[in-house]
Amino acid sequence: MKDTPLSNCERDFLLKAIEEKKRLDGRQTYDYRKMKITFGTDYGCCFVDLGKTRVMAQVSGELVAPKENRPNEGIMFFNIELSPMASPAFEQGRQSELSVKLNRQLERCLRNSKCIDTESLCVVSGEKVWQIRVDVHMLNHDGNLMDAASIAAITALCHFRRPDVGIQGDEVTVYTPEERDPIPLSIYHMPVSVSFSFFQQGTYLLVDPCEREERVMDGLLMIAMNKHREICSIQSSGGIMLLKEQVMRCSKIASVKVSEITELISKALENDKRARKAGGRCGFAESMPQERITALKMDKTSVEMTDVSDRANDIVQKSEAPPQTVPSPVVPIPGVGQVGQGLQNTWGLEDDEEEENGEEQDEKITEMEEEQHEKEESRGGDVVEISDSEEEEVVILHPETPDKTPKNTGSSFHQKMAATSKKRQKK
Amino acid sequence: MGPSNSNNNTCERSCCRVAMFSGLKEKVGEVLLPGDEFSLETDDTISLTEHVKPEKVVCGPGLRRSGDRLLVCKSGVLRHKQPNMFWMDSQQRRYVPAKGETVIGIVTVKSGDVFKVDFGGSEQASLSYLAFEGATKRNRPNVQVGDLVFSQFIIANKDMEPELVCMDSSGRANGMGVFGGGGLLFSVSLGLVRRLLSPHSGVLSDLQQLFPCELVVGMNGRLWVKSSSVQQTLVISNLLQSCDTMTAQQRQQLFRRVAQGAL
Numbered sequence: 107m108k109d110t111p112l113s114n115c116e117r118d119f120l121l122k123a124i125e126e127k128k129r130l131d132g133r134q135t136y137d138y139r140k141m142k143i144t145f146g147t148d149y150g151c152c153f154v155d156l157g158k159t160r161v162m163a164q165v166s167g168e169l170v171a172p173k174e175n176r177p178n179e180g181i182m183f184f185n186i187e188l189s190p191m192a193s194p195a196f197e198q199g200r201q202s203e204l205s206v207k208l209n210r211q212l213e214r215c216l217r218n219s220k221c222i223d224t225e226s227l228c229v230v231s232g233e234k235v236w237q238i239r240v241d242v243h244m245l246n247h248d249g250n251l252m253d254a255a256s257i258a259a260i261t262a263l264c265h266f267r268r269p270d271v272g273i274q275g276d277e278v279t280v281y282t283p284e285e286r287d288p289i290p291l292s293i294y295h296m297p298v299s300v301s302f303s304f305f306q307q308g309t310y311l312l313v314d315p316c317e318r319e320e321r322v323m324d325g326l327l328m329i330a331m332n333k334h335r336e337i338c339s340i341q342s343s344g345g346i347m348l349l350k351e352q353v354m355r356c357s358k359i360a361s362v363k364v365s366e367i368t369e370l371i372s373k374a375l376e377n378d379k380r381a382r383k384a385g386g387r388c389g390f391a392e393s394m395p396q397e398r399i400t401a402l403k404m405d406k407t408s409v410e411m412t413d414v415s416d417r418a419n420d421i422v423q424k425s426e427a428p429p430q431t432v433p434s435p436v437v438p439i440p441g442v443g444q445v446g447q448g449l450q451n452t453w454g455l456e457d458d459e460e461e462e463n464g465e466e467q468d469e470k471i472t473e474m475e476e477e478q479h480e481k482e483e484s485r486g487g488d489v490v491e492i493s494d495s496e497e498e499e500v501v502i503l504h505p506e507t508p509d510k511t512p513k514n515t516g517s518s519f520h521q522k523m524a525a526t527s528k529k530r531q532k533k
Numbered sequence: 534m535g536p537s538n539s540n541n542n543t544c545e546r547s548c549c550r551v552a553m554f555s556g557l558k559e560k561v562g563e564v565l566l567p568g569d570e571f572s573l574e575t576d577d578t579i580s581l582t583e584h585v586k587p588e589k590v591v592c593g594p595g596l597r598r599s600g601d602r603l604l605v606c607k608s609g610v611l612r613h614k615q616p617n618m619f620w621m622d623s624q625q626r627r628y629v630p631a632k633g634e635t636v637i638g639i640v641t642v643k644s645g646d647v648f649k650v651d652f653g654g655s656e657q658a659s660l661s662y663l664a665f666e667g668a669t670k671r672n673r674p675n676v677q678v679g680d681l682v683f684s685q686f687i688i689a690n691k692d693m694e695p696e697l698v699c700m701d702s703s704g705r706a707n708g709m710g711v712f713g714g715g716g717l718l719f720s721v722s723l724g725l726v727r728r729l730l731s732p733h734s735g736v737l738s739d740l741q742q743l744f745p746c747e748l749v750v751g752m753n754g755r756l757w758v759k760s761s762s763v764q765q766t767l768v769i770s771n772l773l774q775s776c777d778t779m780t781a782q783q784r785q786q787l788f789r790r791v792a793q794g795a796l
Contacts, residue, residue, distance in 0.1 A: 111651050113639045114679035115713035115757070122715075123763050132771065 109195030112321045120322050124310050130318065131157070136359055138314045141367070143261055143374040149288065150266030154258040157316065158248035163258035164241045165266040169280070172228070172235040180227020181237040182217050184209060186255060192244035208252055211341060212242070215256050215297050215330040219338035222263065223292040229271050234278060236268060238291065249317035252328055256299035261371050264293055265378065297338040298367050299330040300360040308346050313359060327353070329360040333368040553603065554588050554617070561613040565621065569605040588617075595621025609724075624724040624777070628653045628753040630689035635709070637718070637751030638697060640680045648676060650684070650697055653720070653753045660684060664698035666706035674711070681713035681757065683749055712749065716759030719770050723754050725777050736776055739788045744769060 139157030150165035188196040227236035267288030303315040303323035325344030595607035609623030638650035688696040749757040
């Protein structure tokens with residue numbers, strides 16, 4: 107499916123707003139959108155929310171034969187998937203120009219910067235090495251996919267634990283997580299990409315462009331940097347001429363942003379580690395809804411206001427947190443799983459009582475239900491059926507009861523008349 | 534334009550007994566999910582002498598009949614209108630065209646004697662260049678690619694290409710046509726659009742007290758706003774977008790805060 111085209115009025119408005127140093131979501135020129143990093147229940151799974159952009163990265167490891175020219179180095183593999191879930195403009199299974207560009211940039215950002223010690227991934231030189239595969243899936247596209255992808259990938263790599271491997275003579279044993287604790291990858295530094303978009307041939311500059319800003323921009327500059335202010339890769343696209351001062355300014359901004367983001371990543375990793383150690387809910391389990399099936403969520407809109415924060419704080423302090431009811435399943439024997447017992451049904455279904463009865467009764471009920479079904483089927487012919495359209499009312503009757511015919515049509519006719527008269531009265 | 538008559542392109546009529554009606558009536562205002570069903574509670578015995586009066590229920594969008602079951606096929610809140618109309622009020626964002634609805638479209642292609650218009654649906658609609666007020670073969674309307682048009686569906690059918698016109702049945706523009714200099718286009722959920730268009734809309738009256746602005750509302754979930762300054766336009770667009778998931782009190786509180794704030 108084609109993407110929604112950008113109208114002239116949006117383009118004009120965006121450019122005018124950028125000239126006035128205003129952005130659609132109320133951000134300042136150098137502001138990032140709200141970033142959120144969450145982890146899955148497994149090691150090496152990471153979600154990154156950047157405003158409405160949402161990206162998932164999953165790291166997996168596999169034992170393979172090494173490349174011939176590098177017999178004692180592990181292999182890193184990066185893959186970016188642009189699924190139609192992210193945007194209707196993305197097609198399934200085809201390498202688009204954008205995905206090639208993103209993939210290439212991610213490789214340059216993470217592999218060519220040598221941020222991961224590949225030699226430590228060697229198991230038996232020339233025979234067995236670890237291949238670490240990073241899959242980045244785009245879940246929602248609202249601009250700046252590259253930054254979100256690079257943050258997700260490096261965070262997932264930091265979070266990943268590979269199984270421990272032991273060598274006795276020629277034998278290679280891969281230990282399960284129960285036998286030996288899995289080992290984290292050795293990561294030297296964390297490169298993070300920061301995107302800058304340029305408007306009006308480089309006159310205006312914005313950090314972290316959203317989707318509509320990306321559409322009207324003239325050029326894009328992506329700088330991958332780590333917190334030691336070392337530039338890992340730099341790429342300009344869109345074909346605009348940038349001055350030396352502009353690039354210098356961008357790299358200065360990038361260094362600030364990167365240190366902020368790196369801090370956020372390490373905080374997220376630390377939180378997750380603590381949660382895992384405590385054995386509490388971590389990753390997806392945290393997001394398990396509390397007796398709720400629907401959740402309407404909308405991020406706060408930033409609107410310029412005065413003396414509101416005080417009042418908001420007041421409200422937050424006064425209000426009490428809603429009680430969280432966590433269902434606790436009853437486990438009779440350790441290691442036995444069960445479904446639907448010992449727990450109260452919170453879905454508000456009506457057939458609760460039936461389940462509580464014994465199996466025999468259940469069987470009876472099902473038998474009865476079957477009987478009912480049979481009855482219904484046998485009765486099927488007798489049901490007066492009025493078809494979908496209003497004009498053609500078809501009355502299907504059982505052929506054995508012809509004497510009913512006039513009565514039935516009469517009654518349905520009456521009903522119709524009644525309905526129409528009601529309508530008239532309403533008018 | 535109420536929600537019931539605006540979107541009843543999937544109306545169907547089903548015949549059932551009182552049980553169905555009361556079953557539906559019970560659930561009015563509750564959140565239902567696709568797959569929830571209302572079935573006939575049939576008695577074990579049927580009396581041969583007494584004919585049971587069938588009762589009609591008009592099912593709007595989101596409800597579908599299959600056999601003698603009534604299935605919910607959209608998630609949302611069940612609504613009811615006297616005497617017997619039921620529909621699901623959903624917050625979906627995907628627009629399905631319906632005849633007679635007015636939408637905001639973006640002109641994507643100018644080809645020969647028709648324009649192709651994107652209205653946010655599954656395919657593009659065609660808009661004849663003669664379907665503007667005062668347009669003749671000689672006197673073509675000035676429409677560029679990327680322009681916004683406010684237009685009405687005259688063909689909206691699942692088997693045919695949808696067709697738009699920019700005039701009413703008497704040939705008058707009646708507010709339709711090309712527009713959109715200097716404003717901002719954005720999209721909200723279809724539920725909010727219907728709320729905005731309802732005759733005594735709370736959102737609109739709250740907004741009126743804030744800033745003077747021009748607002749064009751398309752049934753396809755697109756809104757166009759123009760105000761005196763860029764800042765005000767942005768504030769209005771953000772306010773409307775956040776209205777999507779707010780209750781009336783939350784909204785009034787927010788609007789009051791904006792009115793008090795320094796703007």
